[in-house]
Amino acid sequence: MSVKPGIPRNSLIWLLVAQVLVILPHLTHLPLWIIGLWLGCATWRIQIFRMRARYPRSWLKALLMIGAGFGVYFSRGSLVGLEAGVVLLIAAFILKLVEMSTRRDALVLIFLGFFAVVTSYLFEDSLLAGLYSLLPVTALLAAMIGLQQSSLVTRPWPTVRLAGSLLLQAVPLMLVLFLFFPRLPPLWSLPQAGDRGVTGLADHMAPGDIARLGRSPELAFRVSFDGDIPPREQLYWRAVTFERFDGRRWSQSYASHLPQEPEWQAVGEPLGYNVVMQPSGQPWLFALDVARVAPGQAQLMSDFHLQRRQPVNQPLMYQVTSWLDARREAVRAPESLGRSLQLPERGNPRARAWAMELRRSAQEPQAMVDALLKHFNRQPYHYTLEPPPVGDDIVDDFLFETRSGFCAHYAGAMTFVLRAAGIPARVVAGYQGGEVNPAGNYLSVHQFDAHAWVEYWVAERGWVSVDPTFQVAPERVEQGLEQALARERSFLADQPMSLLRYRDIGWVNTLRLRWDSLNYGWQRWVLNYQGEQQTQMLQRWLGKLDAQTLGLGLVAILGVLTAVLALFLFKPWRRETDPHQRLFRRFERLLARHGVHRNKGEGARSFAERAAATLPEQAPAILAFVRLYEAQRYAQLPGTTDELSHSLRQLRRALPWRLPKPAGRS
Amino acid sequence: MRILPRFRDRWLLRRIPPAPSVRLNQRRIFIMPTAVGLAFLVALLLMLLTAINYQNSLAYGLSFLLGSLYLVTILHTWRNLAGLLLQAGGTTAAFVGEQALLRVRLESAGRAYQAVALGWPASGLRLVDVAAGGTVEVELSLPTERRGWLRPGRVRVESRFPLGLLVAWSWIDLELAALVYPQPCVAERPQGHSAPETEDEGTLARGAGVDDYQGLRAWQPGDARRRLHWKAYSRGQGLLVKDFASLLGNDPLLDFDTLDGDPERRLSMLCHWVVELSEKQQPFALRLPAGVIGPDGGQAHRDACLRALALHGLGGEGSA
Numbered sequence: 001m002s003v004k005p006g007i008p009r010n011s012l013i014w015l016l017v018a019q020v021l022v023i024l025p026h027l028t029h030l031p032l033w034i035i036g037l038w039l040g041c042a043t044w045r046i047q048i049f050r051m052r053a054r055y056p057r058s059w060l061k062a063l064l065m066i067g068a069g070f071g072v073y074f075s076r077g078s079l080v081g082l083e084a085g086v087v088l089l090i091a092a093f094i095l096k097l098v099e100m101s102t103r104r105d106a107l108v109l110i111f112l113g114f115f116a117v118v119t120s121y122l123f124e125d126s127l128l129a130g131l132y133s134l135l136p137v138t139a140l141l142a143a144m145i146g147l148q149q150s151s152l153v154t155r156p157w158p159t160v161r162l163a164g165s166l167l168l169q170a171v172p173l174m175l176v177l178f179l180f181f182p183r184l185p186p187l188w189s190l191p192q193a194g195d196r197g198v199t200g201l202a203d204h205m206a207p208g209d210i211a212r213l214g215r216s217p218e219l220a221f222r223v224s225f226d227g228d229i230p231p232r233e234q235l236y237w238r239a240v241t242f243e244r245f246d247g248r249r250w251s252q253s254y255a256s257h258l259p260q261e262p263e264w265q266a267v268g269e270p271l272g273y274n275v276v277m278q279p280s281g282q283p284w285l286f287a288l289d290v291a292r293v294a295p296g297q298a299q300l301m302s303d304f305h306l307q308r309r310q311p312v313n314q315p316l317m318y319q320v321t322s323w324l325d326a327r328r329e330a331v332r333a334p335e336s337l338g339r340s341l342q343l344p345e346r347g348n349p350r351a352r353a354w355a356m357e358l359r360r361s362a363q364e365p366q367a368m369v370d371a372l373l374k375h376f377n378r379q380p381y382h383y384t385l386e387p388p389p390v391g392d393d394i395v396d397d398f399l400f401e402t403r404s405g406f407c408a409h410y411a412g413a414m415t416f417v418l419r420a421a422g423i424p425a426r427v428v429a430g431y432q433g434g435e436v437n438p439a440g441n442y443l444s445v446h447q448f449d450a451h452a453w454v455e456y457w458v459a460e461r462g463w464v465s466v467d468p469t470f471q472v473a474p475e476r477v478e479q480g481l482e483q484a485l486a487r488e489r490s491f492l493a494d495q496p497m498s499l500l501r502y503r504d505i506g507w508v509n510t511l512r513l514r515w516d517s518l519n520y521g522w523q524r525w526v527l528n529y530q531g532e533q534q535t536q537m538l539q540r541w542l543g544k545l546d547a548q549t550l551g552l553g554l555v556a557i558l559g560v561l562t563a564v565l566a567l568f569l570f571k572p573w574r575r576e577t578d579p580h581q582r583l584f585r586r587f588e589r590l591l592a593r594h595g596v597h598r599n600k601g602e603g604a605r606s607f608a609e610r611a612a613a614t615l616p617e618q619a620p621a622i623l624a625f626v627r628l629y630e631a632q633r634y635a636q637l638p639g640t641t642d643e644l645s646h647s648l649r650q651l652r653r654a655l656p657w658r659l660p661k662p663a664g665r666s
Numbered sequence: 667m668r669i670l671p672r673f674r675d676r677w678l679l680r681r682i683p684p685a686p687s688v689r690l691n692q693r694r695i696f697i698m699p700t701a702v703g704l705a706f707l708v709a710l711l712l713m714l715l716t717a718i719n720y721q722n723s724l725a726y727g728l729s730f731l732l733g734s735l736y737l738v739t740i741l742h743t744w745r746n747l748a749g750l751l752l753q754a755g756g757t758t759a760a761f762v763g764e765q766a767l768l769r770v771r772l773e774s775a776g777r778a779y780q781a782v783a784l785g786w787p788a789s790g791l792r793l794v795d796v797a798a799g800g801t802v803e804v805e806l807s808l809p810t811e812r813r814g815w816l817r818p819g820r821v822r823v824e825s826r827f828p829l830g831l832l833v834a835w836s837w838i839d840l841e842l843a844a845l846v847y848p849q850p851c852v853a854e855r856p857q858g859h860s861a862p863e864t865e866d867e868g869t870l871a872r873g874a875g876v877d878d879y880q881g882l883r884a885w886q887p888g889d890a891r892r893r894l895h896w897k898a899y900s901r902g903q904g905l906l907v908k909d910f911a912s913l914l915g916n917d918p919l920l921d922f923d924t925l926d927g928d929p930e931r932r933l934s935m936l937c938h939w940v941v942e943l944s945e946k947q948q949p950f951a952l953r954l955p956a957g958v959i960g961p962d963g964g965q966a967h968r969d970a971c972l973r974a975l976a977l978h979g980l981g982g983e984g985s986a
Contacts (some may be wrong), residue, residue, distance in 0.1 A: 053853030107702055107830075111709045114732070121724040130724050137728070141735075141829070148830045150781050150793045162828060166738055178727055186719045314721070396946050432785070527723045566741050570748070579776050579799035641799035 007106050011146030013156050014047055016042060018139035019097065022113050023047070025129060026090055029083060031075035034090060035068040037068070041098045048098075056098055064095055074410035082190070086119045095382040103147050108521060110572060113140045125315075127522040138163050172561050180554045181539070182547070183531045200280040201239050201429050201449055207387070207394055211406040212430070214385050214481060216447035217498035220431055221277035221286055222520050230271065232326045232433045233477055234324055236453065236465065237286045237445065239430040241303040245419075246270070250412060250427050255339060262334065264290050264304075264462075268325040276317045276523050283311045285318060286430060286445075289465070290326040293318050304328060304337060304463075317528040330462030337457060340424035348395040348416065355420035365423045365458045369466060372414060376471040379403065381410075383473035385490045407476070411452040412469040418456050425456040428465065433480055440517035448481050448492070563648040579641040580633045587625060587648055591615075594655060604629060621651040678820065682958065684839035687753040689775075690823070695747050697740065703831035736831060743832040746825040746826040749775050750782065750796065755803055757844040759972070760935070765807035765815050766844035768823045773801045773829065781827040786818060810846040813933070813976045817843050847972045850941055851934035853925075855918065917949045922978075933975050944968040954978055 007015075023030070024040060047053035056064070068091040069079065076084040095111045100106055115139075141163035142156070149159065151605045199216045204210065221237075242250035273357050277286060285298050285306040292300070297318050298308040362368035382404035390397035395416045398409050412517050418425035432451035434443040453467040472475045476484035482491045482503070492501045499512040528538075538545055545553075588607075596611040608626035612619035625647045632644060682694050699707070710729055717725035755769030770784060776796040783791035785806050796802050808818055821842070824835035884906065895906040920939050925932040936952065943950045944963070951961035952971045956978070959971050 107705070111705070114709060114713065114728075118716055118725045118728055121722050122720055125722065125724050130727070133724070133728070137731070144830065145828045148781050148827045150795055152795065153780070166735060166742065166828065167731070169738045170731055170734035173737055174727065174731040177730035177734060179724070181730065183721075183726075184718050186721060187715065188719060190719045245853055357680070526727075529723055530721050562737055562741070565738065569741055582776075642797065 007100065007103060008149060008151050008153075009049070010147050010149060010153060010156055010159055010212050010382075011106060012039045012045075014139050014146055014160065015097070015100075015106065016045070017091070018110075018113055018136050018143055021136035022116045022120075023090060025124060026086065026116065029123055030087060030090060030471045031071070033071055033075070034087065034094070037071075037091065038094045045100070050621045054099055061095075061099055064098075068092075068095060073356075082119075082122065083447060086116075086123075089116055089119060089535070093213050106143065106147055110140050110144050123526055127519055130522075130526075134167070138167060169565055172565075173558060176241050176554070176557050176561065178529070179534075180550060180557070182550070183534050185531060200282065201450060203240065203282065204414070205242055205408055205427065205429055205452065207390065207398075207405070207409055207412065210408040210450050210452055211385055211387060213447045213450040214406060215492065215494060217492055217495050217500045218447045219278050220280075220445045220447050220449065221275050222442055222444050223276075223434065224274045224431070224440075224524075226272035226274075229436055229441075229443055230324070232479070234288070235433050235443075236288065236428075236451070236467075237431040237434075238291075238305055238428055239282075239284050239286050239290055240305050241455075242429060243303070243339045243342070243417065244428040245343060245412075247347045247392075250415075253335060253339050256301055257307070258302045259299045259307075260302045261300045262302050262304060262329055263331060264328045265327050265330070266290075266323040266326050268323060271322045271324060272319070273322070274317065274319050274524075276315060276520065276528065277312060279314055279316075280312045282309050283309070285312075285316075285320075287320045288322040288324060290328060291320045291322045293320050315523055317524065317526055317533070327461070328463040329457070330460060333457075333459065336607070337424045339417050340426050340457065343419050344418070348393045350393075351395045351399055351413070351417055352420045354399070355417045358417070359421035365456070368423060369418070369420055369456060369464075372417060373466065373468060373471050376410065376414075376468050381472045383469065383484055384488055385485055386488070402470035407469040408452045410472060411454050414454045414466075414468045418454070423458070424455050425454055428453050428455055432467075432477060435480070437513050437517050437520075439513045440520055442517075442520060444516060444520075458493050484497065502642065580629060580644060583641060583644050583648055584629055587629075587651070590648070590652060590655070591622075614648065615655070618651065621647075621654040625651050678837055682820075682836065682838055684841050686836045686841050688840065689751045690747045690749065690836055690838075692748070694834065694838065695744060695834050697744050697832055697834040700826060700830060700833050703736070706732075706831050710736075721771065725874045735829075739829050739831050742828050743825060745777070746782065746827045746835050747823065747836065748778055749777065750779055750823075751775060752821075752823065752838055752840060754840040754842050757842065759845040759847060759969075759976075760810050761847045762810050762813055762849035764810060764847060766810050768806045768808065768818065768842045768844050769803050770806060770821065770840060770842070771801055771803050772796050774799055779825070781825060783826075784821060785825045787822060791822065791824065808844070810844075813846050813848045813930075814980045815977075816846045817841045845973060845976050847976045848930070848933040848937040849937035851931065852938055853935040855920075855939055917951060918943065919951045919953060919961070921953045922955060923953070931980065933978055937972065937975050940968060940971045 001648045003501060019038070019042070023034075027035070044053055044056075048055060069088070072084055072087045072091065073079055076087055078084050079088065086353075093109065093116055096105065096109045096112060100109055113136065117136055120129070120133065138160060142160040145159050145163055146153075146156075153159070199213065199218055200220065201213070223584065240252060243253040243256060244251045271288065275286060285293070285308065287293070287306050290300075290304055291306055293306060298306040301307050308661045356373055359368055360369050380403060383406070385406060387405040387409060388402045390402060395413050398405055398413050399417075408427075415425045415427050429450070431445045431449040432453070433449050434445040436443055451469070451535045453465060453469070455463045457463050467477065473484045475486075485491045492498050496503060499508060502508045538550075584604065591611050592598075594615060596607075596614050598607045602610075604626055608622050612622045615622065625644070628644055628647050632641075682688065688694070703706055711759050713725060713729040713732070716722070717729055751773040753770045753771040753773065757769065758767040760766040772779070772782065772784070772794065773860035774796045776799060778800075779796040781793055781795065783793050784810065785791040785805050789806075789808055792804050792806060794804050806821070808816065810816055820837040821841045822835060822837055824833055826833050884904070898904070898906045920935060920936050920943075922932055925935055927935075940950070940952065944965075944967075949961050949965060949967075952959045952974065954974055956974070959974055960967055
């Protein structure tokens with residue numbers, strides 16, 4: 001036919017739409033100039049289609065490509081890595097649009113579009129993002145269909161409807177593949193999506209750090225317990241311990257990175273639960289003391305925190321068993337005790353003096369701790385998210401001047417005083433409590449649940465956890481941060497958009513909890529449906545399976561589904577009835593609704609005449625339809641069924657919606 | 667060397683026997699991935715690798731969705747031919763060197779068919795849509811090289827709709843045949859005498875508009891351009907028109923035997939004069955070794971003469 005098949009209008013329209021839809025979710029991590037480039041290229045391509053502009057010459061194309069390369073280099077600092085790679089992909093996706101002149105080019109563009117959708121998943125994989133991505137995929141398919149259609153087809157909607165129905169028909173097969181297709185471990189390592197400004201605990205703690213987290217409504221992790229959810233007071237989620245103090249900051253000691261399991265004894269009933277944590281950018285996992293996870297997943301470090309090899313950059317699911325009453329390093333004094341006594345040479349003289357004084361009057365370490373807790377309880381300490389600034393001697397200023405602070409202040413000060421009194425102690429950072437979601441019977445822990453507490457070592461009992469904040473603001477532990485800050489009204493004060501602020505409005509809260517539960521399900525059952533999870537699930541449903549049975553079963557199910565779809569598409573039971581016959585059936589049904597039934601063996605003509613006699617007002621329309629039907633069916637006159645169905649429509653319009661019973665007329 | 671195509675032809679002959687009307691069914695439709703389809707599969711594999719290496723469930727999901735789509739497309743591509751009825755339409759004869767036109771009717775038994783391509787790969791396929799329950803006639807043109815019956819053989823009907831990932835096709839023989847006349851070749855009118863049986867009836871007027879050359883006269887507006895005497899014009903004698911008068915005279919006889927040269931050339935010359943005389947609406951007779959046609963005038967006579975010229979010496983093929 002034509003020498004060089006151009007791109008039909010329909011296809012071009014859907015390509016342009018698809019491009020907007022593909023690029024939209026990428027905007028959060030694309031440099032601004034990409035948008036300008038896109039607008040320019042899209043306008044240019046439309047002008048080419050309207051024959052008002054020409055295709056770019058090859059030197060200009062080369063210039064644009066080099067320009068885009070430089071743009072990526074300058075805005076991302078490199079041409080390799082995931083971020084730069086995605087910008088390059090999008091730039092190519094945009095530039096290809098201008099250059100596109102043949103169907104082949106259009107196909108390249110469409111395939112690039114599919115890849116761009118895949119890369120968008122690496123940055124955002126929420127339920128909404130997944131559902132949204134169906135839009136660009138549908139548009140890309142519509143563009144692909146448009147390429148095949150003859151140029152006479154110009155209406156864009158039927159094309160996209162066909163694309164949508166193709167996708168819908170593919171969904172059952174896709175679900176089967178998703179469930180049964182074996183998940184492999186990564187074949188080689190690829191650059192990961194880098195630091196996306198994740199909020200969360202850091203590996204050090206200055207006085208204001210945790211208070212800053214206290215303002216963030218972001219999710220930290222969700223937990224499903226195998227049994228009942230334990231009371232809030234027991235939910236101390238350990239993330240990391242801080243053993244080094246430099247006078248201002250608490251930080252991890254190098255020794256706590258040693259993958260050496262400390263000595264501990266399980267006491268009491270084990271508690272099983274499943275955690276799905278959000279990306280934290282840090283290698284540690286959250287768990288209740290003392291925790292054990294599957295060997296490959298993480299290692300219990302010498303300070304009882306769980307750590308894995310790589311930082312958690314994607315949502316991570318793990319199963320934990322904890323012994324809440326376990327005795328930790330109680331048998332003999334651990335070698336690490338020295339680290340838990342370290343203090344800077346100078347600074348905070350009043351606190352040191354006060355510690356010595358307390359120690360002298362208390363004698364026993366435990367009595368000393370009790371005295372300290374009593375001090376926090378009795379003295380006018382104040383729990384606040386907005387602590388006043390302190391000077392160089394942060395512990396002195398807090399203990400004797402301001403006396404108001406967030407959990408980090410209390411934990412830091414208590415650890416300092418204990419150490420100054422010669423009792424080994426360290427700060428534990430993590431999260432405390434969480435919000436029970438009744439919709440899914442699980443616990444959501446947010447960033448504002450971040451907490452710091454203290455553990456000290458005494459002979460024979462080992463490490464003992466203690467929370468000084470509880471003495472100052474018991475409602476923080478018993479009910480949560482919002483109640484603890486009720487007087488101050490500072491809970492999420494700078495987060496007006498966060499639904500968490502509106503927990504007291506019943507329906508908003510119900511809606512929020514439902515949505516959260518949905519997202520959790522998405523994360524647990526869809527995003528984390530990887531190797532082990534899949535094996536477990538399939539075993540639970542189908543019992544023990546070997547790879548061969550699985551493969552054969554997969555092929556069989558796919559075959560059955562395809563056969564069902566084929567039946568649905570081809571409708572072999574309707575093969576014989578031709579379209580004229582089908583329209584005549586509809587005609588019959590229409591008249592039957594108005595009380596005229598065709599007798600067995602009655603011809604079309606005599607039936608119509610009888611109907612015309614019964615419905616004299618519609619007689620012309622009835623007879624017109626039958627005449628056309630006979631002409632097309634028996635006289636083999638040419639004509640499409642369109643004409644006949646048009647005639648049927650006219651008859652339907654001529655008939656009133658409902659006629660009085662024929663009996664009423666005679 | 668040519669064993670494979672011959673084997674294929676024989677196999678096709680058994681599977682899809684020639685008939686003037688063929689309905690495409692599962693025995694007659696073949697389906698294969700196209701180059702685009704293979705590229706799509708490679709792209710899917712890359713997506714799957716991305717999914718595996720990033721352990722990303724959504725990327726897995728999209729790869730599976732597009733993979734399932736590929737399976738679904740097999741059905742849809744196949745369906746876009748299944749049930750289609752193809753019938754041989756009329757053909758239009760052509761002179762050697764022109765395009766012969768062959769018509770094929772496509773009829774839908776219910777579904778709409780989109781972008782069905784029809785034709786011969788060598789001369790390009792025509793793309794047509796068939797409405798639900800509708801009929802479409804496609805005119806296929808073929809270049810002609812030899813006189814006689816042009817039998818293009820099997821027509822390829824294919825469809826890549828909807829996604830172009832697969833091609834479903836069939837080779838059907840609708841027993842299409844177009845008559846190809848010899849190529850007209852300008853020559854002196856063969857100096858044949860008038861047909862013997864009309865010798866005495868030369869004065870009989872044979873219908874209106876029977877003209878014969880009379881002489882030259884000055885051109886007037888309204889005169890047919892093809893009657894202009896170009897030679898005179900080139901000699902600078904102004905625009906002259908060959909004047910024809912109604913003549914009740916002898917009809918010319920175009921005789922194969924009076925011409926010289928090889929038979930094909932002779933046929934071409936006769937062909938030229940058949941066309942020329944028919945255009946002038948002058949009755950004539952044509953004598954070929956096989957017999958005499960005419961004298962007569964009119965379209966039917968012209969067609970009979972041209973057909974005889976086209977099929978001269980081609981043996982038993984005249985029956986088709």
